[in-house]
Amino acid sequence: MAEGGRQHRILVVEDEDNIALALNYLMMREGYQHDRVANGAEALPRIRETHPDLVLLDVMLPEVSGYEICQSVRLDPALADVKILMMTARGSTIERQKGLALGADGFISKPFELKELRTEVRRLLTGEG
Amino acid sequence: MLHKLSLRLRIFLIFAGLALGALAGLAGGLVFGYRQLGTPETLNAFVQVGMLAGLVVLGLVTWVWYLFDLNVAKPIDILSGALRARAHSDVSGEMDAALARYLGDLAPAATAAAASLSETRNALAEAVARETTRLSAEKARLEALLSDVPVGVLLCSADHQLAFYNGTAADMLGGAGAPGLDRRLFDYLHDGPLRHAHQRLQEAGDPDAASDILCTTRSGARVLAGRMRLLEAGGYVLTLRDVTADLAQLSRREALLAETFDRIRRPAANLGTLFAVLPEGEALPPQMERALRDEVERLGAAVTELTRRHDEGRAEAVPLAPIRASDLVDGIAARLEAQDLSVHVGEVAPLLLRCNGFEIVGLAGRLGAALAEARGLRAFTLALTERGADARITLGWQGEALPVGQLEHWLDQPLEDGLPDTTGRSVLAAHATEIWPEGRPGQQAVVLPLRAARRAGPRPAPVARAVVYDFDLLSKARNAAVSDTRLEDLTYVVFDTETTGLLPAQGDEIVQIAAVRIVNGKRVAAEVFDTLVNPGRPIPPASTTVHGITDAMVAGAPGIAEVARAFHAFADGAVLVAHNAPFDLEFLRRKEGVTGVRFDNPVLDTVLLSAVIFGQHEVHSLDALTHRLDITIPEEARHTAIGDTVATADAFLKLMPMLRGRGLTSFGEVVAEVRRHGRLLRDMN
Secondary structure, eight states: OOBTTBOOEEEEEOSOHHHHHHHHHHHHHHTOEEEEEOOHHHHHHHHHHHOOSEEEEESSOSSSOHHHHHHHHHHOGGGTTOEEEEEESSOOHHHHHHHHHTTOSEEEESSOOHHHHHHHHHHHHTTOO | OGGGSOHHHHHHHHHHHHHHHHHHHHHHHHHHHHHHHOOGGGHHHHHHHHHHHHHHHHHHHHHHHHHHIIIIIHHHHHHHHHHHHHHHSOOOOOOOGGGGGGGTTHHHHHHHHHHHHHHHHHHHHHHHHHHHHHHHHHHHHHHHHHHHSSSEEEEEOTTSBEEEEOHHHHHHHOSSSOOOTTOBGGGTBOHHHHHHHHHHHHHHOOTTOEEEEEEEBSSTTOEEEEEEEEOTTSSEEEEEEEOHHHHHHHHHHHHHHHHHHHHHHHHHHHHHHHHHHSOTTSOOOHHHHHHHHHHHHHHHHHHHHHHHHHHHHHHHHOOOOEEEHHHHHHHHHHHHHHTTOEEEEEEEOOEEEESOHHHHHHHHHHHHHHHHHHHOOOEEEEEEEEETTEEEEEEEEEESOOOHHHHHHHHTSBSSTTOTTOBHHHHHHHTTOOOEEEEETEEEEEEEEEEEEEEOOSOOOOOOOOOEEOGGGGGOOOOSSGGGSBGGGSOEEEEEEEESOSOGGGTOOEEEEEEEEEETTEEEEEEEEEEEOBOSSOOOHHHHHHHOOOHHHHHTSOBHHHHHHHHHHHTTTSEEEETTHHHHHHHHHHTHHHHOOOOOSOEEEHHHHHHHHHOTTSOOSHHHHHHHTTOOOOTTTTTSHHHHHHHHHHHHHHHHHHHHHTTOOBHHHHHHHHHHTTTTSOOOO
16 A cells, blocks of 8 residues: 555556546555546546656557557656556567567556455556566 | 483484494485496495595594584483472572573573572571471460469379479379379379369350359368369369369368357347346346356457467468569669659568568558658668567658558548559558558657568579470370270380399499370470489499499488389389399389389380390390490489480380381280390390
């Protein structure tokens, strides 16, 4: 949960409402402070503005793809400590390679098991990755 | 009677008659004058006048005859001889017009006629030569075409014997043994579907009808999709495509699809039922909740696993021939350089890649052009590295990072004008891959992973993918009994062996066997059997001196059992021919217990055939025989099994027409004649 007296802040970038609902519920139960963006174009301004600890980033987004957002975050030195966990419904080996090459800290394919997601989020937030 | 004599003799006789007539007239006139005068003392004067006038007449006639003979009769003879020579053979020199200067225009006219004849003949010869060259060039082009088409092409006679096959067909049918002319098609393919299709086409009676079939090879169980079409001349064309891998892949995909439906339908149905029975707005009974969670978990696991398997299969399914990484990189570099961009090629891993080279080169070229246009870049680096089971093409430059959005936008553009359906995106999809920018400040790149087929070894030697054919086989009439068959209608396998020594009874063994096939009176250049044999014992140095085969050379060679079986298959249905056949056959027949194959083919021995043609008192060594027949064995080929085999085959081909000249046309007649020479060597038949 909160470490060093501070709540971790997580931004969910996901256009599918049902999944976003589930993710928000999970983040709340895990005790993270969370926020959600449904559109790719809004994601980067929101990240700059709120500077979250972790972005749960879907690949397929309207307007701007997850890959682009990921690359833009990594190209901005001010956002160097923002962790990115990418999520995709396809998730082939090649896509995983592409995501990691573009600077994602983790890559998880849908449908994922909650345990897997929870472990991955904790790993990234405690800085073991 | 008279006109059967020669021209000059006839003219001589005419002049002789003239002289005789003049002399007779003169004598008659003198006798008459003497009687009228009635004075006996004038007799001497009359006789003297008669003698003188007779001599003058004789002299004149002789002189005129001589001139006539020299200037008319003789030149006419020479002229007619010269004309005849020009008419019947290829003599084409100038005719000597001075010879016949007293014959008026005859000589110039004859010269003109001869010149025109020679011109016509030259023009005809030129036309024939031109046409022959054109035809052989056309033939070579067709051969090249057919040898390189990726489908197997076969021509068979109506009784299913091979008359033509290309290299691809040879590869498909190969296995137990490479196919050969005049072999039965059913030695290589299961006959059921082929016989059925052939019968169907014959009954249809439509010359344009074709029949599609699916057949399997006798060895290796390959599945071939084929199409059969009857030929007007009898027989049929069969085109074959190897669909073994396609079918296997199709069935794997079908199985995966069926499994996918099954494993998704069940949890989906269960979930639907569970939710349908739940009253809305009420809390879940704990049992139902566990059931729901179970079903969701099953569904999620199934989708994840099936997607992974489909993903793996998709990369495998890319139906592309492997290309060399270095060739691909060269192609990309050339494309970029053609766009006035400089390319520095770095590391290229020695891999074979499964990709469509044209599309990948096009994609890389398009990206290079787009980068050059958007960024003003002129210099690139290019590398191809190995990464796990994949290869990565890296196109690098110095400068700013490339935004993914821009790259994705470029991927949506057609690669080339006029090909709107081929975009970067479609190329990536066809290769089941992705592309992305990568880099650190200053040094940027786009990375394109490709599936590597395998590590590339050294380039293999080019395989002779010749087409092999003899169209006369299509119309060949077959006789059942070998002994009644005409010599040129039989198929022969001419062979030779090299051995550890000359005494098979004392443990000498074969170290090399070579053989060639003669079909329809021609040696088939592409059908050669040539292999070393491990004799299972040391080769004495004295034998190595003769044939140059050392223990080291045969160490890795197959043993006699394996080679004899392969040779037996090669010689199946053929007459065996060898120079001193009993020697070679003795080695093979002593091993029948080990090899399990019997060489019961009919046999001809060129030593005996030489004895039939040239008589028993000549020398019948291979050197002497080939020398007599004007066949040269290259020095380096002498005493190699294949060199001696080819020489024996060529000698046999030259002996065949000579046997025919002796009235020995059938195999039986030749064998009967050979038996009479059997004292020289034991006849193996």
